Amino acid sequence: MALASRIKVVGDAELSRIHEATVEILEKTGIEFKSEEALALFKANGAEVSGHRVKIPRALLEKSIESAPSSITLWGRDEAKKITIGQGQPRTHVEPSNGCVFTHDMDRGRRASTMADLINFFKLAHQSPVCTIGGAIPVEPNDVPPEERALRVFFETLKHTDKPLKRNVQPAHEIEEMFKMYEVAMGTGYLADHPSIYASVNPLSPLAFDTEPIETIMTYARHNQPVTILSCALAGISAPMSLLGAAVMQNAEILGGLVLSQMTQPGAGLIYAPASAVPNMMNAQYVTGSPETHLINIVNLQLAEELYHLPTRTMGGLNDAKVPDAQSGYETMQNLMQCMLGGAHIINECLGVLDSIMTNSFEKFIMDEEMISRVLRFMQGIDGIHTDLSTELIDTIGPQGSFLTHPSTMKNCRTAWRPTVSDWNSQEMWEKKGSEDVLTRANRIVKERLAACPESTLDPDLEKELSAFVESRL
Amino acid sequence: MSDLQSITDALIAGDDNALTQKVQDALDAGTNASTILSEALIAGMDIVGGRMETGEMFIPEVLMSAMAMGEAVAILKPLLAEGEATSAGKVVIGTVKGDLHDIGKNLVVMMLESSGFDVTDLGVDVNIDTFLTTIREKNPDIIGLSALLTTTMPMMRETIAQINASGLGDGVKIMVGGAPVDQAFAREIGADIYASDAGSASKLAKEMMHA
Ligand code: B1M
Numbered sequence A: 001m002a003l004a005s006r007i008k009v010v011g012d013a014e015l016s017r018i019h020e021a022t023v024e025i026l027e028k029t030g031i032e033f034k035s036e037e038a039l040a041l042f043k044a045n046g047a048e049v050s051g052h053r054v055k056i057p058r059a060l061l062e063k064s065i066e067s068a069p070s071s072i073t074l075w076g077r078d079e080a081k082k083i084t085i086g087q088g089q090p091r092t093h094v095e096p097s098n099g100c101v102f103t104h105d106m107d108r109g110r111r112a113s114t115m116a117d118l119i120n121f122f123k124l125a126h127q128s129p130v131c132t133i134g135g136a137i138p139v140e141p142n143d144v145p146p147e148e149r150a151l152r153v154f155f156e157t158l159k160h161t162d163k164p165l166k167r168n169v170q171p172a173h174e175i176e177e178m179f180k181m182y183e184v185a186m187g188t189g190y191l192a193d194h195p196s197i198y199a200s201v202n203p204l205s206p207l208a209f210d211t212e213p214i215e216t217i218m219t220y221a222r223h224n225q226p227v228t229i230l231s232c233a234l235a236g237i238s239a240p241m242s243l244l245g246a247a248v249m250q251n252a253e254i255l256g257g258l259v260l261s262q263m264t265q266p267g268a269g270l271i272y273a274p275a276s277a278v279p280n281m282m283n284a285q286y287v288t289g290s291p292e293t294h295l296i297n298i299v300n301l302q303l304a305e306e307l308y309h310l311p312t313r314t315m316g317g318l319n320d321a322k323v324p325d326a327q328s329g330y331e332t333m334q335n336l337m338q339c340m341l342g343g344a345h346i347i348n349e350c351l352g353v354l355d356s357i358m359t360n361s362f363e364k365f366i367m368d369e370e371m372i373s374r375v376l377r378f379m380q381g382i383d384g385i386h387t388d389l390s391t392e393l394i395d396t397i398g399p400q401g402s403f404l405t406h407p408s409t410m411k412n413c414r415t416a417w418r419p420t421v422s423d424w425n426s427q428e429m430w431e432k433k434g435s436e437d438v439l440t441r442a443n444r445i446v447k448e449r450l451a452a453c454p455e456s457t458l459d460p461d462l463e464k465e466l467s468a469f470v471e472s473r474l
Numbered sequence B: 001m002s003d004l005q006s007i008t009d010a011l012i013a014g015d016d017n018a019l020t021q022k023v024q025d026a027l028d029a030g031t032n033a034s035t036i037l038s039e040a041l042i043a044g045m046d047i048v049g050g051r052m053e054t055g056e057m058f059i060p061e062v063l064m065s066a067m068a069m070g071e072a073v074a075i076l077k078p079l080l081a082e083g084e085a086t087s088a089g090k091v092v093i094g095t096v097k098g099d100l101h102d103i104g105k106n107l108v109v110m111m112l113e114s115s116g117f118d119v120t121d122l123g124v125d126v127n128i129d130t131f132l133t134t135i136r137e138k139n140p141d142i143i144g145l146s147a148l149l150t151t152t153m154p155m156m157r158e159t160i161a162q163i164n165a166s167g168l169g170d171g172v173k174i175m176v177g178g179a180p181v182d183q184a185f186a187r188e189i190g191a192d193i194y195a196s197d198a199g200s201a202s203k204l205a206k207e208m209m210h211a
Helices: A012-029 A036-044 A058-067 A115-127 A146-160 A172-186 A211-222 A243-264 A293-308 A326-341 A362-380 A391-397 A407-412 A427-432 A438-452 A460-473 B002-013 B016-028 B033-054 B059-079 B103-114 B128-138 B153-165 B183-188 B198-210
Strands: A031-033 A048-050 A053-055 A071-074 A083-086 A102-105 A109-112 A165-168 A197-201 A227-231 A270-274 A313-315 A346-348 A359-361 B089-095 B117-121 B142-146 B173-177
Touching: A012 A053, A012 A058, A012 A243, A012 A293, A031 A036, A031 A243, A036 A048, A036 A211, A036 A243, A058 A243, A102 A362, A115 A146, A115 A362, A115 A438, A146 A172, A146 A460, A172 A197, A172 A211, A172 A460, A197 A211, A211 A227, A211 A243, A227 A243, A227 A313, A243 A270, A243 A293, A270 A293, A270 A313, A293 A313, A293 A326, A313 A326, A326 A346, A326 A362, A359 A362, A362 A438, B002 B016, B002 B033, B002 B059, B016 B033, B016 B059, B033 B059, B033 B198, B059 B103, B089 B103, B089 B128, B089 B198, B103 B117, B103 B142, B103 B198, B128 B153, B142 B153, B142 B198, B153 B173, B173 B198
Parallel strands: A102 A359, A165 A197, A197 A227, A227 A270, A313 A346, B089 B117, B089 B142, B142 B173
Antiparallel strands: A031 A053, A048 A053, A071 A083, A102 A109
């Protein structure tokens, strides 16, 4: 029995008011699309186009929302790892962090990330039981030339995980190349009926889509691969200060992307990803730990889930701490609770991330896994043996008795949630074991996990073939 | 004196209507335009700048003051002697090729404009040729490059190299910034100024002009 309710920020009446305001923005203000191909498609579908500005009529919007699926099956190279995203999924899906410029660990502090760091993050994500999705670029490989990064990173992705994959915006030719490479592993024609990779695409807030994001939406749709449209508008800078105003605007942006994907390929998978933020208005910097931020994004999750019936995603574990300290913990937990209980189907930027997504920490990855596992357990609610009201048992044991030795306790005592890195020892035992703080334990776990991880998830011949594919194209 | 103080107060409050009215009143009362500019307006913007650094004033408030300042200067301009209200300097700025991030760069533009710089903003995803053509055309004192991606930081280096190779870099200062950029990288690629935020960008630009 899942929780009886999730977090709702607004009531049903407010939701339809927000939807109507969005329709007004799309019909009256419109959105800019910097692509002739997209503009032609909009025109052909009855939208009003002038210059790059597209005014999307209600009918086209409604038709597009209708054709977008309410759940998506995403395949892994290991088909046992395939997941359902959206309606009917059993638990929140977790995606590795993305885009961090710096790596942090206890041994070496903060430094520019390298490919070696990236591979270690890939390995942690592959082994992680809470992480159901692979890929992304948890840290930027600054030691690889930019023009080689796309293919080299994708090769390491395939080498180090067989989970379903997440990728970023790329020009169409690079996407085609990557899909070809995936089919080297899975067989020609595999992707057409196996959605396996989704890309995260950003509108350029307010209300615009640039060329490459558009190419990504259209190329993925044509290959039957999903995209996730993620708005990251800053309230007061690239969105209204009003929390509902920001929700309306990012709704218009995400739906604008949805219409484009559905015009390209009706039924293409579309994951709705509200991830706007309330920045630090003192200096206009991006910050992620404000308790106000998810008042915006949960309104959008409500719209997607209750009115549009779409799979959803949001950046769930952000914080502004520079090191894995107490602030990193409480801000992360605040955001995880809000986003997961708000019903997001996928959370990203939640495994290791620090410093407003600039830095990724190995130790924090381990701490985040436990924080996510705590919330996942809470969201499972009361199920299985816990639904037993136990009146008979309470009667049997009676006043002053003990449940500790009863068979029902014996039988179930190992089913209760346990921490993976937090300390539950007594003070005395903790001291006896070396008085380690959580960071030190996490550091040790990282090393153990990396040592135990296989060097490759690929069959050696396939690995050679993929490597040759990459080299032939560089 | 008190009319100058009330001008400064209106400027700090970012109240453009009150400010332009008070400037007009002061002129009508015979106050010298040059005195209003230096003792009420520029002095006021110095206070605003200081309050921004300490966090007493928030960025939107600072920008309101700057916009009000612009309106007041427009009234004074015809009455000032040649050279008194000329721009602080000319800047050509843009986010380098391949990069679409512009929130920070836009903020830098606003702060430079509010310090009296004449700014040509080339927008985002700006290729090297566009920089070169605009530099030729505008003859700026400062060239500003912004990048938010590690994948576009090399484009910053390339842009600077091309500016220098074309001889357009002589006598021009190059300023760089953006979240992943730091002082060491700026030095390495031959930039003259690294600014970590918009406030220091305008401050360093002013210092550079007086250097
Ligand atoms: C000339 O002199 C100067 C002097 C000072 C200068 C200066 C120039 N320029 C800046 N400064 C300085 O002064 C400014 C004001 O004080 C400051 O500017 P800032 O820009 O730092 O600060 C702004 C006021 C507020 N900050 C920001 O606006 C940036 C915030 C973050 C979250 C961010 C945003 C908002 C966006 N993004 Co992007 N984005 C991130 C950013 C993470 C972060 N913590 O910075 C970062 C930079 N993004 C990243 C990524 C991955 C991406 N983003 C992308 C897109 C976007 C949005 C469109 C969603 C949006 C940009 C909207 C816009 N119009 O700019 C994509 C790339 C698009 C492209 N080709 O450029 C995409 C690739 C994501 C994707 N899936 O495709 C990461 C970098 C990865 C890398 N390789 O380096 C990233 C660190 C977040 C992350 N972890 O994923 C100073 O740096």
